[in-house]
Amino acid sequence: METAFIKTPLGIAEIVGDEKGICSISVHDEGTLSTEIPANLQNAVTQLNEYFEGTRTAFDFKLNPKGTEFQNKVWKGLLSIPFGKTRTYLEQSKILGDVKAIRAVASANGKNPLWIVVPCHRVIGSDGSLTGYAGGLWRKKWLLEHENPTNQQSLFDEL
Numbered sequence: 001m002e003t004a005f006i007k008t009p010l011g012i013a014e015i016v017g018d019e020k021g022i023c024s025i026s027v028h029d030e031g032t033l034s035t036e037i038p039a040n041l042q043n044a045v046t047q048l049n050e051y052f053e054g055t056r057t058a059f060d061f062k063l064n065p066k067g068t069e070f071q072n073k074v075w076k077g078l079l080s081i082p083f084g085k086t087r088t089y090l091e092q093s094k095i096l097g098d099v100k101a102i103r104a105v106a107s108a109n110g111k112n113p114l115w116i117v118v119p120c121h122r123v124i125g126s127d128g129s130l131t132g133y134a135g136g137l138w139r140k141k142w143l144l145e146h147e148n149p150t151n152q153q154s155l156f157d158e159l
Contacts, residue, residue, distance in 0.1 A: 006037075008048070009146075010135070010139050010143075011027045011030070021061070022041070025116060027115060047059050057083040057147075065118070074108035078119055081123070085122065088124055090126050092123055093105045115135060116143065121143040130144070
């Protein structure tokens with residue numbers, strides 16, 4: 001496994017992977033930035049930088065998360081949430097075929113090892129609240145606002 005640390009607006013992103021794909025991306029408050037990016041991680045680093053610059057809305061590098069069969073099913077379901085959109089935990093449970101699995105789905109979301117790329121930040125509470133995010137609610141809020149910025153209304157729109 002190879003690791004790279006890059007600066008992002010959310011903190012220092014740690015990207016871990018090998019030739020089989022990226023197995024984890026997490027963000028930390030502090031850390032030392034990588035001076036060289038391993039070849040197996042370069043595509044992921046480039047795409048993450050483009051995402052934060054606002055020029056990328058989807059990722060296409062190879063993923064290789066480690067989890068149970070159920071967790072992988074939940075994480076795959078997260079990939080179907082469109083950029084700039086949200087889904088509730090209940091909706092996510094329904095899509096996976098079991099409305100009673102809402103707690104299990106929420107737990108699997110919380111164990112998602114591929115922050116940002118597998119967009120668990122796009123799952124919210126049924127009341128619209130920003131519930132649960134391993135990286136902290138302020139990061140979840142930042143990501144959602146980054147993906148769906150509120151357009152400022154112009155004072156001159158009515159002219």
